[in-house]
Amino acid sequence: MYGAGYIFDEPNRKPLPEQQDDPEKLAVFEARIARGEKIEPGDWMPAEYRRQLIRLIEQHAHSEIIGALPEGTWITRAPGFKRKLALIAKVQDEIGHGQLLYNAAETLGKSRETMINDLLSGKSKYSNVFNYPAKTWADVAVIGFLIDAAAIVNQVANSKGSYGPYCRALERICYEESFHLKQGHDAFIELATGTPAQRTMLQDALNRWWQPIMHFFGPPDKASSHSEKLMQWKVKMASNDDMRNQFLDMYVPKIWELGLTLPDPALKKNEETKKWEYTDPDWNEFFKVINGGGPCNEERLQVRKWAEENGRWVRKALMQPGDKKAFPVA
Amino acid sequence: MSNDSLDPRVNRLKLGNAGEAVRVEEGENWNSYEVFHQEKRGAHHEHVGCVHAPNRELALIFAKEQFARRKKCVNLWVVRSADILAFDVEDEDMFANNAEKNYRDASGFKVMEKINKYKQSKK
Amino acid sequence: MNPEAIKDLVIKMADDELILGHRNSEWTGLGPVMEEDIAFSSMAQDKIGHAWALYQVLHEQLNGTDPDRFAFLRKENEYRCSQFVEMPNGSYDFSLMRHFLFDHAETVRYESLAASAFEPLKTLALKIRGELKYHTLHANAWVLQLSQAGEESHARMQQALNEAIGLALGIFEPSEHWEDELISGQIYPGEVALRQRWEERILPVLTQAGLSLPDLGRVEPIYGGRKGYHTVHLLPLLNEMSEVYKLDTEASW
Numbered sequence: 001m002y003g004a005g006y007i008f009d010e011p012n013r014k015p016l017p018e019q020q021d022d023p024e025k026l027a028v029f030e031a032r033i034a035r036g037e038k039i040e041p042g043d044w045m046p047a048e049y050r051r052q053l054i055r056l057i058e059q060h061a062h063s064e065i066i067g068a069l070p071e072g073t074w075i076t077r078a079p080g081f082k083r084k085l086a087l088i089a090k091v092q093d094e095i096g097h098g099q100l101l102y103n104a105a106e107t108l109g110k111s112r113e114t115m116i117n118d119l120l121s122g123k124s125k126y127s128n129v130f131n132y133p134a135k136t137w138a139d140v141a142v143i144g145f146l147i148d149a150a151a152i153v154n155q156v157a158n159s160k161g162s163y164g165p166y167c168r169a170l171e172r173i174c175y176e177e178s179f180h181l182k183q184g185h186d187a188f189i190e191l192a193t194g195t196p197a198q199r200t201m202l203q204d205a206l207n208r209w210w211q212p213i214m215h216f217f218g219p220p221d222k223a224s225s226h227s228e229k230l231m232q233w234k235v236k237m238a239s240n241d242d243m244r245n246q247f248l249d250m251y252v253p254k255i256w257e258l259g260l261t262l263p264d265p266a267l268k269k270n271e272e273t274k275k276w277e278y279t280d281p282d283w284n285e286f287f288k289v290i291n292g293g294g295p296c297n298e299e300r301l302q303v304r305k306w307a308e309e310n311g312r313w314v315r316k317a318l319m320q321p322g323d324k325k326a327f328p329v330a
Numbered sequence: 331m332s333n334d335s336l337d338p339r340v341n342r343l344k345l346g347n348a349g350e351a352v353r354v355e356e357g358e359n360w361n362s363y364e365v366f367h368q369e370k371r372g373a374h375h376e377h378v379g380c381v382h383a384p385n386r387e388l389a390l391i392f393a394k395e396q397f398a399r400r401k402k403c404v405n406l407w408v409v410r411s412a413d414i415l416a417f418d419v420e421d422e423d424m425f426a427n428n429a430e431k432n433y434r435d436a437s438g439f440k441v442m443e444k445i446n447k448y449k450q451s452k453k
Numbered sequence: 454m455n456p457e458a459i460k461d462l463v464i465k466m467a468d469d470e471l472i473l474g475h476r477n478s479e480w481t482g483l484g485p486v487m488e489e490d491i492a493f494s495s496m497a498q499d500k501i502g503h504a505w506a507l508y509q510v511l512h513e514q515l516n517g518t519d520p521d522r523f524a525f526l527r528k529e530n531e532y533r534c535s536q537f538v539e540m541p542n543g544s545y546d547f548s549l550m551r552h553f554l555f556d557h558a559e560t561v562r563y564e565s566l567a568a569s570a571f572e573p574l575k576t577l578a579l580k581i582r583g584e585l586k587y588h589t590l591h592a593n594a595w596v597l598q599l600s601q602a603g604e605e606s607h608a609r610m611q612q613a614l615n616e617a618i619g620l621a622l623g624i625f626e627p628s629e630h631w632e633d634e635l636i637s638g639q640i641y642p643g644e645v646a647l648r649q650r651w652e653e654r655i656l657p658v659l660t661q662a663g664l665s666l667p668d669l670g671r672v673e674p675i676y677g678g679r680k681g682y683h684t685v686h687l688l689p690l691l692n693e694m695s696e697v698y699k700l701d702t703e704a705s706w
Contacts, residue, residue: 068482073337079698079706092494099487311485317606318384326412328380392488
């Protein structure tokens with residue numbers, strides 16, 4: 001469901017290790033990207049490109065398997081057969097997306113096990129949005145519609161990036177996301193056009209999720225540094241503000257047309273600039289949640305740890321220590 | 331942590347302590363198998379991704395649901411990633427002149443031109 | 454043929470599928486490895502899908518109520534599932550063993566229904582044949598591999614089999630009133646015959662897996678579910694399943 005809207009970098013990390021790269025090879029590499037060609041696993045690539053891609057894809061993968069948890073909250077309670085099946089299938093897809101993305105990251109040389117360990121230890125991050133609770137059934141509708149919509153904006157952009165295995169994984173993911181968005185929108189409309197109690201439930205969920213959604217694409221462009229190189233290398237395909245604006249443009253009207261409101265009186269489209277204006281969300285809160293201070297950070301990691309611990313005997317029983325370890329080839 | 335999750339499933343688990351370290355051992359997620367998907371009879375098997383599995387039997391079982399739970403599919407192949415042999419990327423230039431060797435292509439033979447020229451000469 | 458007899462058969466089958474599908478879906482997102490998580494979730498969805506199809510047969514062919522209402526709103530003692538499917542998931546060993554024992558039972562049942570005199574069941578049986586083939590292929594592979602993969606794993610699978618077997622026999626609890634009529638009407642071959650076919654399927658796999666088999670003739674089957682007697686685990690499951698639906702049973706969700 002999630003596109004790595006914001007790549008969390010290690011604080012205080014000094015950029016520019018690409019100086020160590022062979023300038024001739026770097027020129028060939030950059031020319032290839034400039035021509036619109038893809039980079040494949042065996043290709044020479046700058047160390048910083050590899051590092052940033054691993055970070056990006058890994059965070060995206062973590063976000064998928066952690067992202068399965070807030071909606072998973074309602075798997076056993078979904079009302080009626082259609083919603084029950086759709087929700088299970090959707091959460092299943094998140095795991096499937098995680099699987100595809102871990103494989104894509106592995107082609108860059110970091111093993112799935114190491115990535116999982118980095119998630120569990122807190123070294124590696126995942127999208128902040130999944131550190132918020134899904135309190136009611138309406139939260140499932142809001143997540144399925146709006147978080148998935150935000151993710152699609154991001155993933156469609158990323159699918160045109162430069163790294164072949166990531167693009168191929170995203171193509172498949174985007175195809176499945178169209179189902180997620182549709183089922184989310186459908187559940188959303190059902191509540192919006194339902195009984196007064198259903199509408200109230202939906203409005204309440206919308207109010208609670210608005211800030212996390214505004215946070216989703218990351219801090220404003222004026223505050224984020226060193227993304228120029230990542231844009232040139234087609235690791236990052238659009239700026240945070242551009243993606244946020246695209247999302248608002250596509251989805252705010254779909255919310256307003258149902259007579260629902262958003263908890264930001266300043267939210268409106270400037271018809272001259274064609275840009276959306278809004279109250280800046282609380283970015284201190286954003287950084288607090290990244291650093292573990294969100295309402296669900298602890299639970300999410302505890303549940304992942306439980307799953308790893310309790311699945312261990314199954315995995316270990318069938319381990320093949322004699323088998324030559326190989327990463328996915330493409 | 332106390333089990334006071336909003337997820338009743340989570341409340342049924344016995345979660346450990348917050349700071350407790352959990353480490354997955356290298357190799358615990360098994361090995362990588364490449365997956366090839368055949369959309370319909372008569373079509374090529376196309377590479378669609380890979381699965382981690384302890385052996386090829388489970389790789390095939392996993393591949394079925396990960397890569398063929400939606401779209402049309404009639405069969406799948408799995409093969410250990412370790413068994414894939416490919417050229418080095420640096421050797422891409424071995425293929426560079428393919429397009430010029432038009433004696434291998436139908437387009438390299440201008441039959442109609444010759445016929446027309448012949449017909450022209452007979453008029 | 455008394456429609457009550459067919460209803461009795463369809464309801465117990467559907468309730469088994471719904472409750473076990475529900476239980477197995479609890480693993481979605483929490484499984485031992487991503488690939489297996491996906492596979493197990495698909496099979497849970499299949500089961501819930503089978504239940505839905507059966508409730509539709511009930512609704513459309515047997516004068517029953519709307520599938521959602523019927524599935525989500527009955528009282529606990531109106532459910533006809535076996536106690537086997539109500540049991541909590543436990544560890545993955547129990548979940549896998551239950552999946553193995555149940556899905557083979559489901560398979561022999563639907564295979565027999567492919568010859569049923571009741572057309573809607575026959576149609577459904579033919580439609581889901583391929584799904585069940587995958588389920589049992591998956592179950593056999595896991596039971597065979599884990600049972601032969603070292604001491605701990607073997608012990609876990611043996612323990613799971615010991616816990617599950619009496620409950621599994623409860624799947625074949627004969628209908629209180631309709632067994633003879635269903636058999637003579639060629640709706641299905643009856644629970645005794647199904648149990649025998651099931652034993653012929655599971656015993657070779659368990660033997661090959663190196664598990665020690667209980668003497669099935671001496672294991673007490675855990676009956677009661679088909680008459681509406683359930684374990685303490687069913688009611689909380691039902692309350693949870695219908696929590697949202699019951700907020701407003703007239704609303705559309």
